[in-house]
Structure formats: structure tokens, C-alpha cells
Amino acid sequence: MSAPVKGGERRRKIPGTNGHTAGKDPAEGRVSRVSGATTDSPGRPGLTPPPDAGPPVRHPAAPAPGEPLGAHYDLCFGCGGGQPHGLHVRSYAGEGVTVTAEFTVQPAHQGAPGLAHGGILVSALDETLGSVNWLLQAIAVTGRLETDFVRPVPVGTTLHLRAECTAVAGRKIYSSAVGRIGSPDGPVAVRADAVFIRVKVEHFTKNGRPDEVKVAMTDPDARKVARAFEVNP
Numbered sequence: 001m002s003a004p005v006k007g008g009e010r011r012r013k014i015p016g017t018n019g020h021t022a023g024k025d026p027a028e029g030r031v032s033r034v035s036g037a038t039t040d041s042p043g044r045p046g047l048t049p050p051p052d053a054g055p056p057v058r059h060p061a062a063p064a065p066g067e068p069l070g071a072h073y074d075l076c077f078g079c080g081g082g083q084p085h086g087l088h089v090r091s092y093a094g095e096g097v098t099v100t101a102e103f104t105v106q107p108a109h110q111g112a113p114g115l116a117h118g119g120i121l122v123s124a125l126d127e128t129l130g131s132v133n134w135l136l137q138a139i140a141v142t143g144r145l146e147t148d149f150v151r152p153v154p155v156g157t158t159l160h161l162r163a164e165c166t167a168v169a170g171r172k173i174y175s176s177a178v179g180r181i182g183s184p185d186g187p188v189a190v191r192a193d194a195v196f197i198r199v200k201v202e203h204f205t206k207n208g209r210p211d212e213v214k215v216a217m218t219d220p221d222a223r224k225v226a227r228a229f230e231v232n233p
């Protein structure tokens, strides 16, 4: 199912495309799968923006490029400081509607001996992609996330992630991300495309634990609260 591509990296063969991805990966300087070939299933909402999608617009109140985004919730597995075995992803606003992030693989994150578990890598991608929504000042949850695992990631590696919003259509926010080993220019280990769906705070109070949402909303860090719950579409 995979076709070899440059540098020994492999990409999924996309049905009907002769194995080539038509799109440009923002981190690779080519057209993204999101805007090019589709992996969408018939009758299922997918990762290809519809024709009426527009470019993402960075919100005027978005943090400046280089500014750390911090955690949106202390107990978040991806970014929270209160999860001993969490990922402790550190993310930073980038130019435009982009985010960079770093995640160091710990022994608690292993799948095979000495190597990161694939689900952990997806979580790091999800966290980074989710942080991009803050630059739109949008509260959104992951609807769909598709990942290519390109290289194994050893324990102790710092994964350098970069995510970019590529399109917005109504409540749908389309983004892509890449994770590189050891440095922002290192070899690609993982890539992902995702669609996030804007939600209101009721998504968390109705589906989660309302009392804990209330407590989180009293956090003295007003920016954290706004990022997590208060910026509504």
C-alpha cells in the first residue's frame, strides 16, 4: 500500500492517484494532501476542504510569533503540567496561522522497547494541531485526524512539530502537521492532516464534568481559561 518517495520516506498510496500525492505539505514546500489528492471515504466527511472553504485568518488578538502558548488545561494529557506521564508538549505561536511545538519522548511513552508508541505520537500531533485553533481564537475539537508514521521515534528524542491551518469552511478548520526528529530541520518522523470542528462551551459542560469545567474556568490565568472554554464561535 505504500510507495517509496525521496529520502527513503514512504507515503500511503492513495486510491485513484497512482500512488502520488498531488498536494503540498506546508512543512515540505509541496502542495498538501489536504488541498490535493483526497483520502476521503465516499459518504463520510473528510479531510478535503469543500470548494467554498476560505483561507484561515489569523485573529488580531492571537499571540505574537514566538510567544509560548502554555497549557490550556493543567490535566490535559498533551500539554498539562499536572499529568506526570503526560506529553508536556511545549507550543509556540508561529507566523500566520502556524504553531511550532516540542515534545520529548519519555520511557512512559514507549510502544516497542525504546521506541515511542504510535498513539502517543498521534497525541502529540493532535495537541499541536489543536493549538493552531487558538491563533484563530476558535474553540474546536478534533473531528478527524489521519497520520503517516514515517520513521520510528526513539525514547529520548525531541520531536519538533509544526502545524498549519490550511483552510476554514463554516465550523470546519482544516490543518496539517509534521513532526521531525531532533531539530526543526531534522528527518520527518510523522505527518498528519486533520479537521477540527468549532464547538461552544456547552460541548465541555454537557459531555464532560461540569464541576471540573467550572473549577478550570476559575483558573487565575485568564488566557488559559479563554483558550480552553470562553472563545466561542
Ligand SMILES: CCCCCCCCCC(=O)SCCNC(=O)CCNC(=O)[C@H](O)C(C)(C)COP(=O)(O)OP(=O)(O)OC[C@H]1O[C@@H](n2cnc3c(N)ncnc32)[C@H](O)[C@@H]1OP(=O)(O)O
Residues within 6 Å of the ligand: 045, 046, 047, 072, 078, 126, 127, 128, 130, 131, 139, 140, 141, 142, 143, 144, 170, 171, 172, 195, 197, 199, 227, 228, 229
Ligand atoms: C479547548 C482547547 C483545545 C486545545 C488543544 C486540544 C488538543 C486536543 C484536541 C482533542 O483531542 S479534542 C478530543 C477529541 N475529539 C472529540 O472528542 C470530538 C468528538 N466528536 C464530537 O463531539 C462531535 O462529533 C463534533 C463536535 C466533532 C461534531 O458534532 P456536531 O453535532 O457539533 O456537528 P455536526 O455533526 O452538525 O457537523 C458539523 C460539521 O462538521 C462536519 N464534521 C463533523 N464531524 C466530522 C468528522 N469527524 N470529520 C469531518 N467532518 C466532520 C460535518 O460534516 C458538518 O459539516 P457541514 O457544516 O459542512 O455540514
